[in-house]
Amino acid sequence: MNAHPYAMSFLLATAHIHGPHISWAELSPIAVLGVGALVVLLVGLASSQMVRARLVPTLTLVAIAGAIGTEIWRFSHAPQTIVAGALRIDDLALIADLVCAVAAVAAVLLAWRARAPREAGQGEFHSLMLFSLMGMAVLVSAQDLITLFLGLELLSIPLYVLCAAEYRREGSLEAGLKYLIIGSVGSATLVYGLALIYGATGQTGFGAVAHVLASQSGGGLLGDPLLLTGIALVIVGFAFKASVAPFHQWTPDVYEGAPTAITAFMATATKAAAIAVFLRFFDFTLTAEHVNWAPALAALASVTIIVGNVGALGQSSLKRLLGYSGVAQAGYMLTGLVVGTRLGVSATMFYVVAYLLMNLGAFAVIVHQERVSGSDRMAALSGLGRRSPLLAWSLTIAMLALAGIPGTIGFIGKVQLIHSLVNGGYGWLAIVLVVGAMISLGYYLRVVAAIWMTPADARGVAVAGAGPLAGAPVAAFPPIAGGSPEADLQASAGGGALGVERLTGDPELLLVAGVFGALCIVFGVIPGPVFEFVAHAGAALVGLR
């Protein structure tokens, strides 16, 4: 680690204690997740199927709840830099942590009866998810280039495995490999960029780098090719993670192939963490060079908004559609970052929260659709309003919110972003955002039309009966070594006729869809609490206007 003068004097002052001081209180959000992951992994070894199928997810939820508890406990405390300057626990980090943790809770609920944890093993599946969540917690509080990289990898590597969790399904394996290759390219690019930044400044701590950049007179960023290349490579590396165009091509493929619970987790939590670290890196570490990187990121954001929205237009698979929509939404979030003001940071974090609420409800409905009809085709939504009004309404609200219709949180989020853009002198970017929102209506409304406006004939139900979740495809696969016993049980059980309650939706799916659908409306009408919440994020980054 770098020899931070403050840390050094601190160590000297406490020299009589053997071993360094550990700030358990500040570390607790991360530590709880690590301990939880290990416990879950161990309990997953239990021989009783009941324990594995019920206790493991419950323990996972307990661990995440613990993390959420500690995060709320630490919230709005004075920012603390811990572990010799490697991590900074401030409100920006805690808000991003909370968003990721809520996404993880939803993902665990969505995976409650899914194939993926049974095939991959309950213990492994859930413990990987907890490790990934821990990686996010490290990443968003990283205050050092090394911790940044470490957090990113701790986030990513478990996700590569989780994407391939349904490893009897070709699409899942492919998604895992594809994500691994593209993700590693992104990581390698990022680490090279970090190396160059280290080379240019001689520092790894964010504060120290910012200090060096601020004290450089004259040439600045453009005068230093090493730094310039480094920052460009870092942008590319982050862009891969946050699925920012033109580095987004993996997104729809991986979203489609991965188990849907994991897709939901990736879509919301990974994006939140990536955007948070984007914010911290650019609006804190490189804030002195704002004039130099802002145009590049503004161009990137515009391209992302247009590419994502246009790409989503022709999709018939809901997961791919949400993939492209996620690309476009990442573009919206980037615009707040480009402005480089407190208002912009708050607007971005507001949109991150909004994005979480808007997407999770939609993913719950997709999980339901896959269970009853075996596919996530848009056409299979026909008659959902009659079969399961709650899910139909949740998806409708989610789509309208993503499109930015008033009365939903998506509208307020866009208002806040446009406000920060106009205020920061990026009026043209606000117009790009608005144009993107117009294009997006073309596909969000098609989903709504598929739910309500196709005749609710027997077609939807017929599809539901034909290809239930555990149908022929699973049974046809040859048993292969390493699978968990449940997967085989499930495979042999075969696909029987689905009960009526199956068509209205499993309770945990109804819970997720209902809660997040309702929150989209509640916070769309009463956005005050969310505003107060995210205002802390803007205040956490020092040195911003």
Added chain:
Amino acid sequence: MIFAHASSAPFSLSILIWLPLALALVCAALPARVTGRALAALSLLPLALAVTFVANFNSSYPFPQFVTDHSWIPSLGIHYALAMNGLNVSLVLLTTVLFTVSLAWSALRDIERPRLYYFWLGLAESAVLGAFLAQDLILFVAFFDLMLIPFYFLVGSWGSGERVRATIKMVIYTAVGSFLMLAAAIATGVIAAGDHHTALNFTFGALEHLPVSRTDGEWLFLGFAVAFLVKMPVVPFHGWLADAYKSMPIPAVAVFSGVVAKVASYGFLQIVLPLFPQASHHFQVLMLIIALVSILWATAMAFTTRDVRLVIAYSSVAQMGFILLGIFSLQAPGAQGALLQMLNHGLVTAAAFFIVAAVAARSGGSERMDDMGGIAFRAPLLATLFLIVTLANLAMPGSSNFIGEFMILLGTFQSHLAIALIASLGVVGAAFYGLRLFIGAMHNRVGGRVQSFEIKRSEAIAIVPLCLIILVLAFYPQFGLSRSQASVNLAIAPATTSAFRGSQSAAALLPTFASLDGPAGWWAYPLLAGVSHSLPGKPRRIYTYTTASSGSGSGQ
């Protein structure tokens, strides 16, 4: 002070706005077969409430009345501000009337999935009332966009023909405008606050104190104008109109064309002219030409189409063209005529759509003019009602529409003579296509599948009340005019050319405005150089502003 203050009403405007939605939710809990009738009966409540407000409305007071103002999103300076003024008072009443009538029409028919259907109608009424009453720019945009959602579902789920395509086309067309308006609205607040170093505030009253610079104002004007022009619609922004009107269910199309389209023209008067006076003046000719093209093109289309519903649809494009013409004549008579015409046209077009449905029911369900004819012989009462509506639509002297169009043309004559002369052709054209429609449907040879019968209860419940109101207005057009006059003068004053850009006429107006007082002092523009210090307070500022803008032509 010669103007009395606004009298207070026993209720808050919030109740008026949200009551329809609440009633729809309550009725959705009832058994499906009684939902419609219960809601139709209960929708008399918002109507009665609106009547109470109109009765308590002080016509001589030009400023917002019955004000509700709460901070909604403090960090963005967005207020939940509602108020009634002369611009929206008659439109609010019109909204409640048309929705009640449409609900009654629906209640006497079998509707699939009735609970959802009535929920969407209830939401639509709440959103339209909200858009009319909102006194905050962002709140207005929110209601304006929200209005679209119920109609998206009403067309998509209960429409006919290519309904899904039609509804998506409609939403995308209108959303293009709406989102641009959202950006423009936010920019207006941010730029105004930045120019004048005040806190962010989006209420109309506050923004009228904070004029944006001329160049900014022009871009912002265009953002708002596109949204309103698409929604009205006028040529060339009318691409969605034919498909959407063709497949919309009759009660929905009646309220859509009757009031939803009016929100847009109301927006010009309430928002664009007071907030962007210089830009309005700058783009005056452009807007007048758009209005003129709409009138001529829509008249030609109405004259050639064989589809009865489209005749009414194109006729309403022509009427919206007239309304736009009146507003951008930037003359008091023109703007007052436009506001009166919004009321008249809302009643007439809604009645016409209901009659089209009644006529179509007699000609085997077809809305083609070729399949109609000879219906009047067995249905004299229906024919009479149709004749009343037709005569009102073609602005027969004696009708309220005649007064509206006359005032619009009068205003336009005062500002642009040539445009007014050409626009008069539209009045003549209206007579042609209106009578052609009436004769084609009611007289002529009896159509092949026509089975004529007298008007039924389920049809009369919508058509008769509307025709009665049209007749009453014909005798008493002052109902609309007297209430709007003061507010309209105030709204167009900053943009008016002849009265306000010349120092002579501004001086003439001083006695009038010197006595004005109220919460929305639009004239409170920042002081400029060369102030005539002899004048007291506000008159001095009027004088300063008007002389400055007429002198340099650039204002602030």
Added chain:
Amino acid sequence: MALDWYLAVSALIFCIGAGGVLVRRNPLVVLLCLELMLNAANLALITFARMHGGEAGQIFALIVMVVAACEVTVGLGLLVAISRRNLPIDVDKLHELNG
């Protein structure tokens, strides 16, 4: 010898790695190319550590090595799973998901 040459070599290796990832089809070779990219970063880190005289760059390089090992492990595991399913080991033929 100037430290610049180490950087030049590192940049070259990085480009070779990136090119290989883009061009090669065999996932095994792609994984190798990824290793090249990471090791190019390591070389740059060590060079800079030497240049600045701090230990941070060396620690960074160690951590990158650990992470690279993790990635390769997961990647090879996925390849084994794919080959057991008798799927083609060719990134272009994995067309269940069309890009």
